[in-house]
Amino acid sequence: MTGAWRQFVHRPQALRLRWWIFQIHLWAGIILALYLIAVGLSGSILVFREELTALGNPSLVRSPHPEAPLAPLEAVEAELRSTYPEHAVNTIQLPSLYTENFRAFLSGPSSLTAYSDRASGEVLGVIERDGYWITWMQQLHFYLLAGKPGLIANGIGGLFLSLLCLTGIFLWWPGVRRWGRALVIRFRSNWKRFNWDLHSVGGFWSLPLVLIWGVTGAYFAWPQEFAAAVNVFSPVISVAPPKLSVKELPQDQPAPAIDVAALVALAQEREPQHRVSGVIFPTAPTVPLRVMMARGELWDTRSTNYLYYDPYRREYLGTWERGVNKTLGDEIVFLMGPLHFGVYWGFALKALWATLGLALPGLAVTGCLMYWNRSLSGVWRRLRSRKQAR
Template sequence: MSFLDKPQPLWWRKALFQIHLWIGLFAGLYAIIIGISGSILVFKQELAALSYPHLMRAPHPERPERADLFAVMESARVAYPDFRLSGGYLPGLGSENVLIYMQGSRERDLFVMADASDGRLLGALELESTWLHWISDLHFHLLLGLPGYVVNATGAGLLLLLSLTGLVLWWPGIRRWTHALKVDFRRSWRRINFDLHSAAGFYTLAFVVMWSISGIYFVFPKQVAAVVNVFSSVEGGRDPEIHVKAQRRSADLSAVLGQAMRNFPTCRLAGVYLGEDANHPITVFMARGRRSDFTQMDYVYFHPESGRQLAVWHSGVNPTLGSAFVFWLAPLHFGINWGLGIKTLWALLGLSLPALAVTGALMYWNRYLGRRWKRLRSAAPKAESTVP
């Protein structure tokens, strides 16, 4: 008897089933939360436009884009003096309008919108007050703040173990492996539930593994990159870590933006991020393709005090397999760079996580909890009849 012919009686497969079962029981709720919230966030831009059309929708879409990013950022700075200017993004990056990102005290973040045709400020949105922010916080932090990142990485690790053990358990033998790819709806509901769990787990395996690895990478990027680097260099696949020493952020932002556009004439200005403080560079985003596609973006780094260009990272240009691996973890995780069709597919695939959790829980009920419940119910009348 071998694993290829008839794996079910093998002792180690039975042990692996117990590991799969108990990991599933612990990670089931996590899979439901992360799957549903992730599927919603795939359409974050579309949902924001529906929720706040007066800010996200262009008031004059027929007019050409003429707003100057630097001028709009200065207008936002004057209009909201209690907030610190953090970045500015032209239409395509989260909104049909110019979007200015500002930070305030007590972790208050503000999105200020401006008409792309003339730069007129349209209003502001406090992120913490939106339902989409709550969904994002649930997905990325599990509503636990910064410790939620570590919990999320642990959950992603459990999903990876579930995927790998599930692949071994899925194998029914060389003669029946094609049956494990189908769902026979003529059978009992218990068998249909089993087939759904088995088939869905197989067809979504690659995606769940990708989401698991990328989820771990987002929390521990250096550690994951170090492991990949053992096999293939990751150079070029990650944005460089640039540390500067500056007394203050005093660079002429208008001159910085102008320098980036002159140095990269074949690209389009997409946005700018000013950095957390004076020890971080100013990052200008120059789009080689669509502004919303960060897989085709040049990141140009400038000194926050002198305005001198420090470095360039050509996002999406990966010279090695290792650099391509770590680079594509983020775009593939979110699935938002390739249009509405891929977004819809990603959202449906994300819902496979709660579906697998529910069908797995039903399998546990059918095999163990349901029988135990029946024994307890049948034993209760007998116990009552013996009472004098």
């Protein structure tokens, strides 16, 4: 055992390196404090995005006849296009865990989430996403309200959050004789010690998930670069959707109407063991129509097959089996989303993700208080004493 390693194991506070690591941790934490508060609070709220939407819009999400047979998808689509002729219907989702009615996403003069009655297909109403408070929370959490530059800034924030985790666990280590006491908050101590315990102990217990959020936050800013890095040691093959396109129609031939019923029937015939969970409509003449076939729960897009069709010629183009990962690299990249959001494993895990999301603002506040107690309070007292002496 080398001298430096022995010192780290038994007396880490005496290491010269510790001072430099402390400075990195301190100033990175202070600079990122407001960022951590913003993404932590917004992330904890967004874990329950679906439940909050249902709570605020019960007449749209809940059905008085939840067991009624479903209206045909083509009837739902026709009603949407008739009601909102200036909008394009992008996606229609069948009723599932989070909504007892059909849900559709429309684009055009405004971005709409429309709900249609499960039995009749009649449009019940819409949520205008551009002005919706949950949309604002999403824009804050993903883009820091700044579009693409905000996404890049978020990625940089994720890298620094990962750095805070690594420097934090180094600083947390109290030595082999005292590590057990560093796992418990002493509630009867004075407020300064209590605040220190909150930061140190809270940081330790939340470290694994906070580190995951840091890494996955960086991934969302640079997904292609991340996948390329993973591909170095394990091929990334099937995690991304295939790049399929539709042959352009002759210029003198108008695009025929899309027969949704026929395309859905083709998908059901191809995969009779799975259930239709939705349809994604083409946004351009060369973009395929995709029929979503659920291998498990209808709401769980992680276990969904996307069947690609030429919507005009009704030709099958291919299938993307989302979640059917062929390599370790596929699995690593695929898990970035589920691990970050924590919404796929039941209410208990969602509650855990939301609660630990509050660790980010908690660590930011307790860290700033520690800096105040350690340095700024003394400066403040000296300034006040000088002012009183004049």
